[in-house]
Amino acid sequence: MPLWQWIADAAGVVLLLVLCYAIALVVRRRFIQRNGGTFELSHRARSAPTGRGWVLGVGRYSGETLQWFRIFSLSPRPRRTWRRTGLAYLGRREPEGNEQMSLYADHVIVTCGSELGDIDLAMSPSSLVGFQSWLEAAPPGQGTARQGPGL
Structure with a gap:
């Protein structure tokens, strides 16, 4: 041949x-x-200089948890899972420098507090409204890990 x-x-x-x-x-x-409840959600997987460490993905609300799936993975299981009671909204900011190229267009960066430290997530402004509503909708008596501004 x-x-x-x-x-x-x-x-x-x-x-x-x-x-x-x-x-x-x-x-x-x-x-x-x-089952619905999915949205584009990026996660800063490692604390690196600004603009680095972001991984594109999909978020899904599942009862009391927020599940995050890597976008280019074939695994049917979430890569990260956060409990509603363990998250607190701390603030938001616009992407800076290289972050604008690393993230989906028009996404904002949200910082959340958790028991393990701060978590950076990036989502669209409309998804942020849903995220804040989901955090506030915790059953009575189940506060967040710590209250941040805006909650």
Whole structure:
């Protein structure tokens, strides 16, 4: 078999694998969205200089928890989970510098307090309203970890 046929076969296999991966991502996203309550949510996975450490993802409300899924992962399980009673809204800010390129367009950065320290999340302004409502809707007697401004 000539070399060009080997190259064409290899390119075909790579293209097929990329197509299968893309289809699997779409199926996974539909699986995650089946119960509703999902929105685009980025998480700052590591505390790095401004603009670094952001990972794109999808957030989903599930009862008393906020689940976060990496966008390019095939895992059906959430990568991070935060309990409503363990979060407190501390404030918001606009993306600065490289953060504008790392995040979805028009997203704002939200800082939340938790037992393990501050958490940075990025979401759209309309998702932020829903997030704040979800935090405030905790059952009576179950306050947040600590109250921040705006709550």
